[in-house]
Amino acid sequence: xxxxxxxxxxxxxxxxxxxxxxxxxxxxxxxxxEGRTLKWPFVSGNGNERFAGIGESGSGxxxxxxxxxxxxxxxxxxxLAAARRLHEYPLLIAERLKxxxxxxxxxxxxxxxxxxxxxxxxxxxxxEERRLAEREGERLAQRLSGWxxxxxxxxxxxx
Amino acid sequence: MNxxxxxxxxxxxxxxxxxxxDPELRERLGRSLKELSDVKFALDEASIVAATDRKGVIQYxxxxxxxISGYTREELLGQDHRIxxxxxxxxxxxxxxxxxxxxxxxxxxxxxxxxxxGRAYWVDTTIVPFVDGEGIPYQYLAIRHEVTRxxxxxxxxxxxxAQLMQVQEEERxxxxxxxxxxxxxxxxSLKIAIxxxxxxxxxxxxxxxxxxxxxxMADVRGLAWELRPSVLDDLGVVPALRTYIEHYERHYxxxxxxxxxxxxxxxxxxxxxxxxxxxxxxxNVGKYAGVAExxxxxRDLGACIEAVVxxxxxxxxxxxxxxxxxxxxxxxxxxxxxGELAVRSEPGRGTTVTLKVxxxxxxxxxxxxxxxx
Numbered sequence: 001x002x003x004x005x006x007x008x009x010x011x012x013x014x015x016x017x018x019x020x021x022x023x024x025x026x027x028x029x030x031x032x033x034e035g036r037t038l039k040w041p042f043v044s045g046n047g048n049e050r051f052a053g054i055g056e057s058g059s060g061x062x063x064x065x066x067x068x069x070x071x072x073x074x075x076x077x078x079x080l081a082a083a084r085r086l087h088e089y090p091l092l093i094a095e096r097l098k099x100x101x102x103x104x105x106x107x108x109x110x111x112x113x114x115x116x117x118x119x120x121x122x123x124x125x126x127x128e129e130r131r132l133a134e135r136e137g138e139r140l141a142q143r144l145s146g147w148x149x150x151x152x153x154x155x156x157x158x159x
Numbered sequence: 160m161n162x163x164x165x166x167x168x169x170x171x172x173x174x175x176x177x178x179x180x181d182p183e184l185r186e187r188l189g190r191s192l193k194e195l196s197d198v199k200f201a202l203d204e205a206s207i208v209a210a211t212d213r214k215g216v217i218q219y220x221x222x223x224x225x226x227i228s229g230y231t232r233e234e235l236l237g238q239d240h241r242i243x244x245x246x247x248x249x250x251x252x253x254x255x256x257x258x259x260x261x262x263x264x265x266x267x268x269x270x271x272x273x274x275x276x277g278r279a280y281w282v283d284t285t286i287v288p289f290v291d292g293e294g295i296p297y298q299y300l301a302i303r304h305e306v307t308r309x310x311x312x313x314x315x316x317x318x319x320x321a322q323l324m325q326v327q328e329e330e331r332x333x334x335x336x337x338x339x340x341x342x343x344x345x346x347x348s349l350k351i352a353i354x355x356x357x358x359x360x361x362x363x364x365x366x367x368x369x370x371x372x373x374x375x376m377a378d379v380r381g382l383a384w385e386l387r388p389s390v391l392d393d394l395g396v397v398p399a400l401r402t403y404i405e406h407y408e409r410h411y412x413x414x415x416x417x418x419x420x421x422x423x424x425x426x427x428x429x430x431x432x433x434x435x436x437x438x439x440x441x442x443n444v445g446k447y448a449g450v451a452e453x454x455x456x457x458r459d460l461g462a463c464i465e466a467v468v469x470x471x472x473x474x475x476x477x478x479x480x481x482x483x484x485x486x487x488x489x490x491x492x493x494x495x496x497x498g499e500l501a502v503r504s505e506p507g508r509g510t511t512v513t514l515k516v517x518x519x520x521x522x523x524x525x526x527x528x529x530x531x532x
Binding site: 093 | 374377378381382385408409410411412413414442445446449451
């Protein structure tokens with residue numbers, strides 16, 4: 001569980017990032033407790049509430065790329081759709097993001113989450129924007145070190 | 160038509176001999192008639208032409224009609240088109256045709272006919288009613304082009320598509336099983352070996368290795384499940400859909416109301432079709448509808464099973480959706496099992512995909528792999 005102070009602190013920081021860049025949408029993704037599913041407990045600039053139900057896992061999408069490799073990535077919905085991979089990025093779909101930049105959050109050598117900035121119009125993230133996102137990602141990681149997203153009921157794997 | 164234009168020619172002849180006619184008018188008339196007979200000549204060269212009276216009795220056929228049907232002109236004149244009817248089209252089809260032309264409108268479509276020797280041939284057909292002063296047809300002119308080759312190729316293409324989808328499904332099943340039974344089992348053994356080493360006082364680093372292997376196992380399982388869930392073969396389409404929907408809800412953050420009254424297992428081909436079409440339709444909801452809720456209903460209607468996927472989201476206009484591969488493959492899948500697929504959508508008013516699959520009873524003792532898909 002997050003204490004009230006952390007929750008409010010993270011929210012404010014996401015709002016700040018969104019205004020500083022600026023960008024349309026900003027979200028913090030964290031692995032839920034058993035470390036398999038990427039959830040989005042904190043967002044700023046959301047267009048609806050679908051983010052709360054989204055849980056990404058498996059070998060594709062953000063959990064299979066940014067989380068696994070531990071490197072930041074630029075995402076463009078159009079390119080993902082052309083490569084038939086857009087469905088692996090439900091948050092981009094739910095928030096109708098055309099462009100996004102995802103930064104891994106590290107804690108103790110492990111990737112524990114993602115800071116995602118996104119726009120509903122096509123946007124090319126410049127060097128200084130990407131650096132700002134990465135710096136903010138580090139600060140969020142420090143603030144949250146030791147925290148994990150609240151998990152839904154663990155699911156039995158299905159065969 | 161021959162007779163009629165023949166008559167006209169005689170009239171023109173009489174007129175030309177007639178006294179007191181303006182020479183300029185006479186020339187213009189002659190030119191018009193020449194043009195008319197040229198057009199008729201061109202039509203006869205290009206198309207299969209027949210003319211009937213208002214009751215459908217054949218009054219004129221050109222050489223091409225005789226050639227393709229195998230009947231002589233004498234055999235055809237005075238008959239109606241029943242002589243070349245193949246029985247392929249139902250009563251409703253013919254009624255609709257007659258209703259259209261009898262009301263003075265042009266009918267267009269493809270008809271399968273039968274030649275004298277029993278050979279079936281397809282003709283792309285246009286029937287033009289000629290109407291009198293009161294708008295009542297006194298003659299019908301049928302202009303046809305043979306499209307047998309085209310229809311045959313179309314049928315072959317569809318058969319190929321169906322076969323391709325079967326091969327794809329077989330291949331998916333095989334790879335899924337290999338992942339599950341091969342790599343999956345090996346990883347499981349590895350995990351147990353690591354756990355044993357740990358229990359025997361092995362190095363602490365083994366613990367990290369152990370959880371890496373667990374993660375790998377989960378990835379492999381996930382891949383196998385995405386390719387083709389074995390629950391579809393082992394337990395059937397309803398449990399498979401339930402599991403798919405659970406995953407779908409968590410992945411897209413969209414709530415799905417699943418309503419199902421199917422208590423039996425249809426044949427495997429029907430099950431695969433139901434599963435894949437619902438999957439495709441839900442994926443479209445996830446990608447395009449922009450909703451937080453959707454409904455899936457699966458109903459047992461006796462001779463067939465009906466699956467409906469519905470949302471109240473963005474919707475689309477069919478012609479603007481492009482040849483969306485999703486729609487196309489759903490239609491092909493339905494066709495391959497003699498099913499029906501209907502997509503109803505309107506911008507801003509949601510989308511409903513309805514699939515009806517005829518089902519046979521499942522053969523007892525049949526298992527996942529020995530049944531031909």
